[in-house]
Amino acid sequence: MTMPSDLDISRSTTLKPLEEIAGELGIGAHLLEPYGRHVAKIPLEALSELPAEPRAKYVVVTAITPTPLGEGKTTTTVGLGQALRHLGQRSAIAIRQPSMGPTFGIKGGAAGGGYSQVVPMESLNLHLTGDMHAVTAAHNLLAAVVDNHLHKGNKLGIDPHRVTWRRVLDVNDRDLRNVITGLGTRADGQPRQSGFDITAASEVMAVLALSTSLHDMRARLGRIVVGYTRSGSPVTAEELGVAGAMTVIMREAIKPNLMQTTENTPVLVHAGPFGNIAHGNSSIVADQIATRAADIVVTEAGFGADMGAERFFNIKCRNSGLAPDAAVLVATVRALKAHSGRYKVVAGKPLPERLLAENPEDVLAGAANLRKQIENIRLHGVSPVVAINAFPTDHPSEHEAIREFAEAEGARVAVSNHFGEGGKGALDLAEAVLEAAKEPRLFRPLYPDEMDLRTKIETVATQVYGAAGVSFQPAAARALADYEACGFGRLPVCIAKTHLSLSSDPALVGAPTGWTLPVREVRASAGAGFVYPICGDMRTMPGLGSSPAAEHIDIDAHGQVVGLS
Incomplete structure (x- = not known):
């Protein structure tokens, strides 16, 4: 049977009134500012009416180093939040708002997918509340x-x-x-x-x-x-x-946006910082509200654990004062096969046929990346749970290979079918996350505030990325000295590098060693509160592909959006 499109699933969802969604979190209707029927803003005054201290378990969803196609972190985040609700938990989800650049480009929208998405997907992906x-x-x-x-x-x-x-x-x-x-x-x-x-x-x-x-x-x-x-x-x-x-x-933008999933689980959608030169996480104020209102909060960090999760731990948590109880590491068969170095995955093009054939050996050949990302979570004292995001093209032997490998590395593991089954397909994952979140909280940032900027960069490069060292171009070294003199030395660092490799070279798959991180330039985001070294060629204005999604989006005879994915 052919599965309906994400847009069809979104439109078939029976949405609850937002007052009811907010009521599940103890947020009164008087604290909602409606933007149409299915989106509302929550003013920050809600914080004064909620418990003074966070009470929720706090879970971040991250991933192994992704392929250019992405590996389903948002879908997993939504599916996990729904599954926790099936287990009797009052769960809330916090994610970033999509940028319309990628929505009309190659990537498409970022509402999740299948039966684990935020709805209405048109509202989320197009403008939202401005x-x-x-x-x-x-x-x-x-x-x-x-x-x-x-x-x-x-x-x-x-x-x-x-x-x-x-x-x-x-x-x-x-x-x-x-x-x-x-x-x-x-x-x-x-x-x-x-x-x-x-x-x-x-x-x-x-x-x-x-x-x-x-x-x-x-x-x-x-x-x-x-x-x-x-x-x-x-x-x-x-x-x-x-x-x-x-x-x-x-003034209005600082208020988080409330939506719901295909199973009516509350979702706070707020902010959308770039995952390369910024920290790639949703807002602190959304998490402040959610952690005081729910039993467990699931949030998502952009790209792999070496990128979004490292910044979640060392930038976002440093600013919010919140400490995570567990981290979900999304892995897919196709991504691990790509990390074997035996296949080439190109955004916008079909996967190689050989990559879809049953081959556990190729999965294990790329598993060094999984090992390093598990290690990166543990570096911060957080318990990892590996979520095998299942695709119809996977084979049971390949899932079993990932399970055995990850368990040997000391991580909990669960296969999740949330895309096709919604929350029920992620129950095993939800149970594993609840177990991990019960462990004593041992979270720690990777480096102290007082460490100098150069050493902070070297610490992230060697401990998280696996680099042998760091080389600083003269301009970068001068900038670091200037920033220390300007009083920026206590800021955390947000290293801008490719998201397609643990290294600074997108062509290096797996978990490369013996390489040097080249820092060619360093800039300061003094308002945001971090310094970002630039390693490689970072595109802060993407281009469109040869067949951008914009060419397929339109309205039908009834005025409904079509072609949005």
């Missing part, structure tokens, strides 16, 4: 004020060649990566080279995700560094006098 647009507007207001300041006399002495604040847009558009602004007459501004990033890569988005209150967001926006004077002093949004106006634009 948070993305608020981030775009606040970011670009600051960019406009910077250029206006240069045009109107430049009282702060900003070096036009050291302006670091670009513009953003929530689309994939490679032609905007590098632009010249201010062309035309003298009244049209001062010409200089700049460019656009995607909105998810904006530091304003990272600020939104890491803020703990409206006033904390106001302070963080003020600390954003837009460039440097000729003498090397940083210039902030506060000095330009625009942080207050940015906060006003973001």
